[in-house]
Every structure is written in C-alpha cells, then in structure tokens.
Amino acid sequence: MAAPEQERVASAAPRDDCQIRVEGVRKRFGKLEVLKDISLTVRRGEVVVIMGPSGSGKTTLIRCMNFLEEPDEGRVSVCGLEVQCGNEHRGRNRARRIRDIRLRAGMVFQQFNLFPHMTALGNVIEGPMTVRGMSRSQAVTLGERLLARVGLSDKRDEYPSRLSGGQKQRVAIARSLAMEPEVVLFDEPTSALDPELHEEVLQAMRELAREGMTMVVVTHEVRFAREVADRVLFMDGGVILEEAPPREFFSRPKHPRARAFLRLVEHAPAEASEGLTVVPSAVGAAVPLLPPSAGGLA
C-alpha cells in the first residue's frame, strides 16, 4: 500500500523550488474577515516565521496551508499540489488532493493534540501504520529513531498524561516527522508551555531547520526567529504588513504597527506580547526565563 502511494506522489509533484504558494486567499468567520487577500510563497528549505498580535490571522493562515481551515477564496498549492478554494470547487478529487497535501505538510499544534489513548511511541507510529500501511516492526524502528532524535527514547512507553508539556510537544514533532513530510507547519508550538520548557522544543525545531526542513512557524519567539528564520512575515488585521529577513525586521521594522508590536514583545512582560491589548489573566505566566520569549495565551 505504501509503495504505489509514494510513486504517485512523486510523479505528481514537480521538482521546483517552491514548496508552498498561497494566492489571493480570503477567509471570513461570519462577518469578520480574518484573511484579506493573502499571497505568499515559501521556498524549499526555507524557514518562514509569521508574527503578529492575536487576532491578526496568522494561525488561520497556517491552518489554511493544510486545509484544517478551508479558505473562502483563492488558491493554495503545496509541493506542486494545487487546490482551488471556494464552494464551487468541492468534490471527491479535491478531498484526495487535500489528503495528499497533508501527507507532505506535517503540523505541530499549540495544544499538542497527542492521542491520549496511545503511548508516545504509539502516537508516532500511528500515522505510518494507519495511513501509509507500514508494517508494525518497520514503524516501530522508525518511531524509535524519531523519539531518539527528539531526546525521548526513555519515554517510549509513557502515555501523554505522564509527560510534561515540553515532552508532549517533542513527541508531537516526532509524530509529524513520522509521515516524512516535506514541510512542517508549526502553530505557536511553545505558547501553551511554561517558559522553562520552551527551549527544549525550540532546540528540536532548530535541529530540524539545520537539516534543511522547510518550515512555517507561527510564534512570538523573537530569539528563535532571529537565529533560525530566513524571513519574517508580520501580520495584522488579516494582511501581511511587512516581510523582511529577521536582522532587518527586528532592527529596523518599517511599519509602525510592527514597531509597536515588537516593543511589546521584546521589552514588556509576556502578557503584552499576545496583542496590543493587555490580557490581565496572563500576568501569572509572565516570567520569561529566556529573555525575548513570549508566553501568553492563544
């Protein structure tokens, strides 16, 4: 079952440099227009960080890339698989194509979303076995290798309820890598973690970037963006306001709203980083051990 799948996949994906292309994407929730005509491309091997205050549409944008959110208009193509958005394009072929996209673009969630009824290893091998039809022994070998890679070999047989947040997120990273994706989408991977647990997750992400993985990362982690990103996109109000290499973006942000946002993220306690409005309930979680990191809420 696995082999024909991969053959078909390989032939369908032209080897060009562009991994993700988003064109003219719009999305509204009721009356609120969350994404207003967004276009962007991500090249192979590139690490793109998306920043912006809460409600800016960054999470919706990244969720549109693997169709956990269905854009109302526009086009999304991932690894050469293009999907037209909008109701008139729905159909069986399209659903297949979206599943193919999801096989190439892994996702790591803010809330981990590990399967609570499976062990750490079980979580990692679930996709290869159920979706790819890999044999159990092969999947276990792969799963053990991936758990070792995120430093969790000794947690192999633990259920998620017995893991710390940071460990959970590292298992989640291993789980997404088990599908051998070409792109990994990170949706605020450290935002649900206590500050002292950010670093272990960021470390795993840095290694992934070093190995050349194409990554799209929604995050408030300024230091991570500085060190790892090739490009930073700044979003607010459903549009991309600024796009620049991190050095340029963090030292000379052009847009006034980007400047205001960076002042809050870099210098204020973490509760302010979530948005330009201060969220009082987050004050308790606001002791950043790693200076520029930003805790806070979704």
Place this chain on the structure above:
Amino acid sequence: MDLLNRALPLLGEGLVVTLFLGLTAFGIGCVAGLALALMRLSSARPLRTLAIAYVSVFRGTPMLVQILLIYFGLPQFGIIIEPIPSAVLALSLNAAGYLSENFRAGIVAVEKGQREAANAIGMSYWQALRRVILPQAVRMAMPSVGNRFIALMKDTSLASVITVVELTRVAERVGSATFRYMEMFMIVAVVYWMVNTVLSLGQESLERRMARAY
C-alpha cells in the same frame, strides 16, 4: 424448597431466554446506535433529520407499546414475526435510540484537536473515527452505556406479554399453577438482581481498566 426444586429447570430456561434477549438487543442496539450517532453528527442534513426523528419516536413512546405494535400490529399488514424475534427487534430498536444519544455525547466530548491532529497526519474520516475518535468516545460513554445495558436487561421482562417464556413469564406460569405468586416473583426478582449485579461489577472493572490506560 419443593417449589424451588420444581421451578428450577423452568427458571434456568427463562434465564437463558432473558440473557439472550438482553445481550442480542444490546449488541444490535450498539451497532445501530453508533450508526445513528454518526448520522446525527453528519454534515448531511437528511441523515441528521432522520436520526433526530428516530430518536424522538423511540424514546418518546413506551417500549411496551413498541413491542405490541410489532407483535400484534404488523400482522395486519401481513408481516408476521415470531415472539422472540419480535421482542429482539423491539428491544434493539429501542436500545439503539437511547444508545445513539450516549455515543453522540461521547463523540462530542472528544476534543476538536484530536480530529484535527488525525486529519493533519492524513487520516480519512473513517480512519480518524476508528483509531482516534471512537476509542476516546467509548471510554467517555461507558458509564451511560452501562446503565442502558442494565435497564435493557430489565426491559426484557416486557417480552412476557407477547408469550416469550423468559424469567417473568416463568414466574407467572409457575405462580398461576401453584398459587405461590409471592414466592415466584420474589425468586425472579432476585435472579434479575443477581444478573444486574454481575453486570455492574463488570462495568466497574472495565471502567477502572480503561481509566488506567491513559
């Protein structure tokens, strides 16, 4: 004691029929109930409406009336069903209505992120359901499903009105032959109680085992 000795073989047979009715109806009810729950949660409106109507009818009318309709009513349309199949049918249809609500509650209680995570690794609707959603939903629905099972075991006594010789019918028969109604109904009451005690113990240990697995 003499009465007990005389009634014992009949009680044994009655118990077998009662257990058969309860277990079969529970099995069929679970499968049909799950299907109804999925219809109820489906995005296709006709399926949803059908499931809602079904539950409304089968929960909103007395089980006894349902049994009588199937056994005495259907023959008017030329559909004649034997007593035991009639009872199984009525009990299953009724159980499906209730169980579908239990399953639906369980499925809805599974976090939204679970389906998203399953979809994000490329699982189809059915794969996500089988591997991720249902294992968690069943755990959460377990207490209410167990209650329904126990209630169903007691509902099997309604089959006695359509001449099915299960426990209650046995008590009635032996009672009328010996005029020892008090003793006979006490005896079957105790038998029902013992069956359900075993069931609830089983349910408890199952719930404990499932709780441990997380």
